[in-house]
Amino acid sequence: MILEKVKNKILRILAQIFLLVYLFISIYPILWMVFYSFKNNEEIFVTNPFGFPKEFHFENYVNAVSQYNILNYFKNSVVVTLATIIISIVFALMFSYAAARMRWKLSQAARVYLSLGLFIPVQIIFIPLIILVRDLRLLNTLWSLIVPYAAFNLSMSTLIFYGFYRGIPIEMEESAVIDGASIYRTFLSIILPLMGPSVATVVIFIFLGAWNEFSIALILISKESLKTLPLGLINFQGQFSTDWGAMGAALTIASLPTIIIYLLMSERFEKAITVGAAIKG
């Protein structure tokens, strides 16, 4: 009996140790970055590499913003992400409703067709995408990003919405029809308001994908003023290679929005991830 208790106690302590060690591994690099964004080079390299900054060198932040277009990259990312979310969600809501409710011969096939997008690695369409964007004359506009992003997110969005639509009892539409409402009216006034939680889930999914997307932006955007955040930040590699403080400042500024959004809505994020994984299974 006592042996049991001792064994359990040891396991608990071990568990605690593992958790704390990994907490350190997970968080300290980020903390280190924020710390050195406030330090000058001497402090980073020699005197105080690990700890809390002894003096706060805010000029790092001023340098980062003034010399390197961070705010512009930010703006581009916001525009692209917002547009992607809106287009993808609107198209997906409409499509899934028709697939879930309406009666037409190809509905099953169409659904499977869209869901194939889940399995396709984005890389294989790099080349045609370049050609396509060039031919559609979208090269070096933000639309060249928005259109592919929205298309790729359709698969996941339609699948998630389809599931939710099936959960709405058909009585909703029936009572609307009895009252003489047209399908458009019913869709807008009755069904859509019910889809709130699923839309929130999908928004988070698309946000994560579009905000941090790098490869497609890399090959489609070369104009400096149009670069999104992930793309623009790699410019700092050459320019900042000796000024770590300013680079740290740039990285911290770039990370703040997502970190804050995440901390405020962590439950939603986790729910979105699990729904996404369940769909792929």
Next chain:
Amino acid sequence: MYSLPVSWICPVNAAGRYGFSALRVVHPGFTCRRSLAMQKYLSNKMAILLFTLPALILFTIVVTYPILLTVQKSFFEWDGLNTPIFTGFENYINLFLDDDFYISLKNSMIFGAIITVYQIGIGTLMAVLISNKKQKGAKIFRSAFFLPVVLSITVVCQLWISIYDGHSGLLNKIFEVLGSSYRQDWLSGFNTSIVAIAFVNAWQFMGYHMIIIFAAMKSIPEHYSEAAAIDGATPTRAFFSIIFPMLQETYKICLIFTITGGIKAFEHIFIMTRGGPGTSSFTLTMLLYKSVINLNKYGYGCASAAILLVECVLVMIIINRFVAREQISY
């Protein structure tokens, strides 16, 4: 308009009305004598077209058409501007003769192996630890472990470039503080660069897998672990004999993510070493990128892309066949 309650006409809907939603089966082809108005509503051709066409058109233009184009152009030699010249399988033959192709294959496997073990292994461990109800601060741990996932790839890569830095990086500084004179230029070694980069990816996305596994664990009904505890099983025994098998479906998904992730690996490698030193940290996508952007060999790039697609599909088929073969229902 019809004002008969629909349940009079359609017993199945009646069951639904009274809350037996499990009995309600709404198939598109299900012929139930719904009211005529309802049938008209559901078959409204105009609405169907209006609702489905935008998504279908967008998807076809951006996804389907390019994939077909990629496969088609892989049989041509092309510089992206002039007319393509048909060359049959020449691109593929060159690919199989290319050293970089085999380096990419090797790197994909190393990358995939590292992130699989790290992300799924540590992910499971952490999921188990934080799912313990008596664990204090479980929520904080959960958020902290997931945090790297929401960071931008560029931020993470830049951060780790500075951690790996040969002179003043965090890693080497730690060795310095511990008194050792061990130093490494972590990203410059011919064999170590891919490993170092793989760890960055593993570090960033471990939280993602942890959450998936955690959610799956939470959905396993309590009474299984309770029964095990009553029967006197230790926590480890309970985990390996009961919970672990039930997570097979979940592991299948995680495995597909990690292994195809290794095959597709590009962003971290590009940002951190551009495939270097030399081409030692190349992967297939990097090969694709170089063919197109640096060498203007579009046909060759398409062939790489086609091989990549084949590899990913193969991996998915193999994993589906060999993992979680039995259906576990509870």
